Each structure stands twice: as structure tokens, then as C-alpha cells.
Amino acid sequence: MKLKLTKNDVQEVLHKMAILADCEELQADYKITQDQADALRDSIPRNGGEWVVPLAMVEAVKGEMQDHAHILRHIASDARAGNAIGQALGINRQAKRLEAAFA
DSSP states (O other): OEEEEOHHHHHHHHHHHHHHHHOHHHHHHHTOOHHHHHHHHHTSOTTSEEEEOOGGGHHHHHHHHHHHHHHHHHHHHHHHHTTOHHHHHHHHHHHHHHHHHTO
């Protein structure tokens, strides 16, 4: 799986892959090892660009990023409720982009 990540996307993806690398329970859920999770996190291009996800890791990446997009939608909803419309739109746009990229 090849993905083109923006610098903003990198921050979100890096956050979720760091959680995956730090959580043995998540690794067990996806049947991946600590070394695989660490290598995946370390493979993310820090300044954006093309990211090649190993086939064995696609399910974990998709699952975690779909979960993250769902969380971002809740954050956008809270921002909208707090009258931070511009922030809500930006967060919602990023959630949409992540959902499409990791569908």
C-alpha cells in the first residue's frame, strides 16, 4: 500500500502509529510484533511524501487510521459546538482526507 502524506497528515499518522508501537494490546489485536510496530512507526516520512506500508501491516494501519478519523470528527463537532467554525472545518477536512486515504 502506497500513500502520499502531507506534513499535517504525517503528524496524525505518526501519533497513531506511536500509540500502536506503545500498546501491546493493540499489537496483539492486529497480530503484529513489537519490532513490526516499531519499524512501521519509523518508516513514516517525517516531512511528508510517499509512505509504503508493508502488506502485513495494512490491516493495522487502516484500522487505526479509520479510528483516528472518527475521533477527529468528534473533535470537529466539539469545535463547532464551541463556535470555532474555522477550526472545525479544518479538522473535518483532515478527517475526510484520512478516511479516503485509509479506506
